[in-house]
Every structure is written in structure tokens, then in C-alpha cells.
Amino acid sequence: MKTSIATVSLSGDLREKLSAIAAADFDGVEIFENDFLAFDGSPRDVGAMVRDHGLEITLFQPFRDFEGLPEPQRARAFERARHKFELMNQLGTDLMLVCSNVLPTSLGGIDRAAADFNALGDIAKEHGVRVGYEALAWGRHVNDHRDAWEIVRRADHSKVGLILDSFHTLSRGIQLDTIRSIPGDRIFIVQLADASMMSMDLLYWSRHFRCMPGEGDLDVVGFMSAVAATGYRGPLSLEIFNDQFRGGSSRSIAVDGRRSLVNLMDRVRRIEPENAIAVTKMPDRIAIVGIEFVEFASFGDEATELEGVLASLGFVKTSLHVHRDVAFWRQPEGGAINLVVNRCSEGFAHSSYLVHGTNAYAIGLRVADASDALERARVLGAETFHETRGAGELSIPAIRGVGGGIIYFIDDALTAIWSLEFNQVEVPVSFGAGLTKVDHLAQSMNYDELLTWLLFYISIFRTTKSAIVDVVDPSGLVRSQVVESDGFRLTMNGAENSRTLAGKFIAENFGSAIQHLAFKSENIFESARRMADLGFKPLQIPENYYNDLQARFGLDDGLLSQLRESNILYDREGEGEFFQFYSHTFAEGFFFEIVERRGGYNGYGGTNAPVRIAAQKRALRPKGVPKLV
Ligand SMILES: O=C(O)c1ccc(O)c(O)c1
Numbered sequence: 001m002k003t004s005i006a007t008v009s010l011s012g013d014l015r016e017k018l019s020a021i022a023a024a025d026f027d028g029v030e031i032f033e034n035d036f037l038a039f040d041g042s043p044r045d046v047g048a049m050v051r052d053h054g055l056e057i058t059l060f061q062p063f064r065d066f067e068g069l070p071e072p073q074r075a076r077a078f079e080r081a082r083h084k085f086e087l088m089n090q091l092g093t094d095l096m097l098v099c100s101n102v103l104p105t106s107l108g109g110i111d112r113a114a115a116d117f118n119a120l121g122d123i124a125k126e127h128g129v130r131v132g133y134e135a136l137a138w139g140r141h142v143n144d145h146r147d148a149w150e151i152v153r154r155a156d157h158s159k160v161g162l163i164l165d166s167f168h169t170l171s172r173g174i175q176l177d178t179i180r181s182i183p184g185d186r187i188f189i190v191q192l193a194d195a196s197m198m199s200m201d202l203l204y205w206s207r208h209f210r211c212m213p214g215e216g217d218l219d220v221v222g223f224m225s226a227v228a229a230t231g232y233r234g235p236l237s238l239e240i241f242n243d244q245f246r247g248g249s250s251r252s253i254a255v256d257g258r259r260s261l262v263n264l265m266d267r268v269r270r271i272e273p274e275n276a277i278a279v280t281k282m283p284d285r286i287a288i289v290g291i292e293f294v295e296f297a298s299f300g301d302e303a304t305e306l307e308g309v310l311a312s313l314g315f316v317k318t319s320l321h322v323h324r325d326v327a328f329w330r331q332p333e334g335g336a337i338n339l340v341v342n343r344c345s346e347g348f349a350h351s352s353y354l355v356h357g358t359n360a361y362a363i364g365l366r367v368a369d370a371s372d373a374l375e376r377a378r379v380l381g382a383e384t385f386h387e388t389r390g391a392g393e394l395s396i397p398a399i400r401g402v403g404g405g406i407i408y409f410i411d412d413a414l415t416a417i418w419s420l421e422f423n424q425v426e427v428p429v430s431f432g433a434g435l436t437k438v439d440h441l442a443q444s445m446n447y448d449e450l451l452t453w454l455l456f457y458i459s460i461f462r463t464t465k466s467a468i469v470d471v472v473d474p475s476g477l478v479r480s481q482v483v484e485s486d487g488f489r490l491t492m493n494g495a496e497n498s499r500t501l502a503g504k505f506i507a508e509n510f511g512s513a514i515q516h517l518a519f520k521s522e523n524i525f526e527s528a529r530r531m532a533d534l535g536f537k538p539l540q541i542p543e544n545y546y547n548d549l550q551a552r553f554g555l556d557d558g559l560l561s562q563l564r565e566s567n568i569l570y571d572r573e574g575e576g577e578f579f580q581f582y583s584h585t586f587a588e589g590f591f592f593e594i595v596e597r598r599g600g601y602n603g604y605g606g607t608n609a610p611v612r613i614a615a616q617k618r619a620l621r622p623k624g625v626p627k628l629v
């Protein structure tokens with residue numbers, strides 16, 4: 001597999017773009033004309049700079065509004081082309097993209113366009129270069145790859161070929177099988193982009209909202225399967241016009257791009273192994289069986305406060321690490337929630353505490369095979385994590401996740417860690433709060449990181465994403481993206497500014513991280529009662545909310561007063577019902593949630609989020625900050 005990316009996809013000047021592209025291990029780059037024009041150096045300098053980065057120029061683009069023009073514009077277009085071919089010779093690239101004409105003055109006519117391309121092919125040949133023709137989805141007369149292919153076929157010139165771009169084909173919903181009858185050697189380059197579904201003018205959608213394959217909703221896998229079937233083995237080139245990427249970190253966007261291509265070709269190989277374009281072999285996407293543990297880094301008084309909150313949630317310290325200041329907390333009745341509080345004064349956990357304050361810096365994901373999980377993550381460019389372990393301690397495969405946090409992979413064999421490294425202690429309390437498992441984790445991050453981490457989760461793990469939901473915080477918008485599977489639920493909240501609850505958390509925590517943990521109860525009213533007995537102080541929900549709830553759902557008075565009494569929020573979807581209540585925020589803005597799902601409710605109470613956020617912010621006001629426990 002030969003990989004390439006268009007300079008237009010990244011932020012920065014040409015030099016920054018090239019260094020990010022080279023660092024992410026691409027083979028080539030499409031030089032977008034504007035990046036060249038804005039560069040202060042000769043075409044030969046640019047060519048040398050690209051090659052010095054170990055890259056080749058796979059394409060020079062775009063050449064606009066060429067075919068089907070009346071005279072004298074037609075002659076002008078040929079003159080322009082000659083000029084560009086000379087430039088390409090100096091740059092050291094042999095392929096130019098001609099996108100379909102959008103001018104109202106262009107005449108149309110397949111044979112007229114074919115004749116123009118045949119003549120252009122002769123000029124290209126004189127210059128030792130080739131041209132590829134791409135149908136823009138909004139082209140004046142040609143906006144479908146089938147018509148572009150017909151023109152290329154009739155042009156019948158060895159230096160004239162077709163360029164396919166997944167966005168143009170998929171945005172128009174063109175049948176993908178129509179690609180399979182095109183000869184692979186007549187396709188000069190393939191451009192790839194995805195996009196989230198939105199109803200919008202095609203040009204605007206394309207120029208502002210493209211994203212990496214896998215990050216959006218288009219069937220790029222189906223598109224690439226069809227391309228691979230043609231025998232095409234040339235570069236797979238990302239061409240991503242995206243406003244956020246233009247302002248983002250070029251290094252991280254380039255890494256995402258490379259990851260998206262490797263993941264894409266792995267998907268294609270699994271669907272049609274006979275056709276597949278070579279890509280590094282790796283285990284299939286990893287199923288997350290469940291969350292084995294969540295580990296907090298804390299220290300001193302803050303750790304004591306955290307442990308107080310855990311105790312008010314019904315957790316008890318059930319065992320201690322044999323060598324380190326690390327404690328294991330569970331509900332005394334059992335259940336599947338394993339919390340680890342790490343109070344060590346050295347090592348990674350302590351560094352994490354020093355940078356971020358008390359935070360849930362690590363999660364352990366239960367998987368079928370931990371080394372498979374590590375291998376897939378590694379091939380997809382995830383950063384592996386290794387900490388020196390003491391004698392007799394297990395080494396658990398791990399990678400870096402959101403905000404530099406750690407994701408451990410635990411398979412059956414590795415669960416031995418609990419008995420090998422921890423000693424049981426006397427449990428003083430005999431009842432907990434009946435919390436049974438981690439329902440979901442929520443990670444907060446800046447909005448411009450959201451797609452990066454979405455791609456991370458859906459490429460490494462067998463998870464699905466749902467559409468981004470806008471959550472209204474009194475100080476701005478937070479976008480919430482769900483990633484889930486049978487054993488795993490995650491909400492990622494992308495804050496657009498630092499005044500929102502999520503934004504503040506990121507600022508005060510010094511980076512993205514897990515902001516809340518939701519535990520599941522099978523009887524939320526009973527859990528709330530027991531927690532009240534243990535000193536838990538729930539987040540106070542205003543009366544207006546409950547009055548509205550009655551109007552919306554027609555709940556009976558008994559249920560309503562139970563909800564009100566325990567500050568429980570409610571939602572319903574079809575037959576499904578959802579109950580949730582919250583702790584106040586503590587440390588740098590971390591909090592807990594308790595939920596109960598009934599009748600197959602699958603959401604997260606999104607409509608309640610603005611009420612909850614406003615309540616949390618109210619509670620944060622300097623005057624009258626309530627004590628937690
Ligand atoms: O938006 C455009 O004009 C444009 C230009 C070149 C391309 O390859 C493309 O897909 C779109």
C-alpha cells in the first residue's frame with residue numbers, strides 16, 4: 001500500500017506540513033497549488049524539500065475549468081496547462097489533476113471534452129507528464145465518475161487517465177459497483193475522504209466538512225473495495241478539506257490520516273481478501289468484553305477526600321497491593337466494579353497526579369487476548385506504554401489514550417494480578433449501595449480532539465459510534481460523541497470553550513481526561529437510600545425540572561415524588577426508561593453518576609444534560625459550596 005495525503009488537509013506552512021506528513025510515515029504528498037503559491041521558494045526548492053523529507057509528489061492539483069470551452073477561452077486553457085506542465089517538471093512530479101469544469105460558459109458534450117483531453121494528452125506527453133480527470137460532484141456538465149470515465153475512454157490517450165475521489169462518488173450516492181468495470185491501470189490516482197451526514201450544498205459540504213475515512217458516515221470501505229477490485233495498486237491519497245483540521249495540530253492530523261488508511265485497508269482485506277491491497281497483517285478489531293478496573297491517581301488529603309466519596313458510594317477497601325500504596329475498592333456485595341486508588345509517591349501514577357491532580361488516569365479493558373489488542377493498537381500507530389515492574393509483578397500490555405492516560409489490556413490470564421499482587425483486608429462495613437458495574441465512562445476533551453479519539457476507539461476496538469449530539473452548557477456548546485459495544489460505553493465530550501463545565505475541567509485538569517464515571521444500579525431508589533445513609537450528598541435538581549417532567553411524561557405522583565426526593569433525573573425512549581443522579585464535582589471537576597436502565601433504554605439521558613450541568617455549575621459558585629460528604 002502506497003500512502004499519500006494532500007497538503008490542503010493540514011495546517012501550517014508547506015514546511016510544517018511536509019514534516020508532519022513525513023513523521024507520520026506517508027510515502028507521498030499531493031501538492032495543492034495554493035500551498036505552493038504561498039511558499040517563498042522556487043519550484044525546484046519545493047521539489048527538493050519534498051524529497052529531503054523522504055516523500056514523493058504523487059499529484060499536483062487542481063487544474064480547473066479546462067474541458068469543453070468555446071474559443072478563445074479554450075486556447076487560454078491550453079496555454080495555462082503548458083505553463084503548469086513546465087512547473088511540474090521543476091517540481092519533479094508527473095501527474096496533474098484536472099477537475100471537471102464548473103463554468104457556466106462551458107459547453108458540455110462528451111466528445112468535445114474527450115477531444116480536448118486527447119489534445120491535452122499530446123502536450124502532456126511532450127512534457128513527460130500525465131493528466132488525470134476528476135468529476136467534481138458539482139461539475140457543470142460532468143459530476144459523476146461514470147461520465148468522467150467515458151470521457152477518458154474516448155480521449156483514448158496513454159497520458160490521460162481517471163481520478164476517483166470517494167467524496168464525489170459517495171456524496172452523490174452513485175452505485176459503487178460502477179467502479180468495478182473500470183480498468184485499474186486507467187485510474188491514475190485515488191483520493192479518499194469521508195464526511196458526516198449533513199444536508200447541505202455539496203460544494204460547501206466538501207470544502208468544509210470532509211474527514212478521515214472512518215470518522216464520518218460515508219461507505220468509504222465499500223468504495224475502496226470496488227477500487228481494489230479493479231486491480232488499481234497506485235497511491236491511496238487523503239484529500240481532506242476540513243476547517244478544524246486547517247486550524248489543528250498538523251502532527252496529530254497526519255497521524256490520524258495514516259491510521260485511517262491502515263484501518264480502511266484492513267477492513268477491505270477482511271471483506272474481499274482476493275482483491276485486497278497489501279496492508280500490514282494485524283488482529284481484527286478488538287472486542288471489549290468489559291471494564292475490568294478504573295484506577296485513580298491521588299495523594300495526601302485529596303486521596304483521603306476521594307476515598308471519602310468512594311465510601312459514600314458504598315465502596316469499601318477490600319485489598320491492598322503487596323508492595324505499593326495502592327488500594328482496591330469494591331462494593332461489599334460483590335458486583336463487577338473494581339476501583340483502584342493509587343497513592344504512590346513515585347512512578348507514572350504520581351507524575352499524573354502532579355500534573356493533573358486527582359484523576360482517573362488508567363482504565364483496564366477486559367479483552368479476549370491482551371497481546372492481540374496491543375498488536376493491533378501498535379500497528380495503528382498507538383503509543384505503547386511500559387512501566388518497570390517489581391519482581392513477581394505482572395507486566396500488563398498498555399497504550400496511551402486520551403490526555404496521555406493509560407489503557408491496560410487484561411485477558412483471563414492477566415486477572416491473576418488481583419490475587420498475585422493484592423492482599424485481602426478486613427472489610428469493616430457490611431452493606432454497599434448495590435452498584436453492579438461501570439455503565440459508562442465520560443472523557444472530556446477539546447472539540448478539535450474529538451475526531452482523533454473517535455478514530456482511535458473505532459479503529460482499534462470493535463465499537464460503533466452514533467451521531468454527535470449538541471449539549472447546551474450555560475456557557476457554550478459541548479458536543480457529545482458516543483462510542484459503544486456490548487461490553488463498553490463511552491461518551492466523549494468535546495468542549496468548544498473553557499467556560500463550559502467540560503472546558504473548565506480540561507483547563508483545570510491540565511488536559512483531556514475521564515471526567516465522570518457512571519455506575520449501574522438495578523434499583524436506583526434503593527441505591528440512593530443506602531448512599532444517603534452513608535453520607536452521600538446528591539446534586540440538587542431544581543423543582544422546575546420535576547414540574548416539566550410531569551407535563552412531558554405524565555408520571556404518577558408517587559414516582560414523581562420519589563424522583564424529586566432523591567434528585568433523580570428521568571428519561572424515556574419507547575418502552576425504555578432511564579434514571580440517573582449525580583454527585584457534586586470534586587478535585588478538578590470530576591464527578592460520579594448512578595444510573596438505572598429499564599426496558600432496553602440505550603441512551604444517556606441527553607435531554608437532562610443541560611439541567612445537570614447548570615446544577616453542577618451552581619454548586620461550584622464560591623459562596624455556599626456544599627460539602628461533599
Ligand atoms: O473543491 C474543489 O474545488 C476540489 C478541488 C480538487 C479536488 O480534487 C476536489 O476533490 C475538490
Ligand SMILES: [Mg+2]
Binds near residue numbers: 134191239
Ligand atoms: Mg478530489
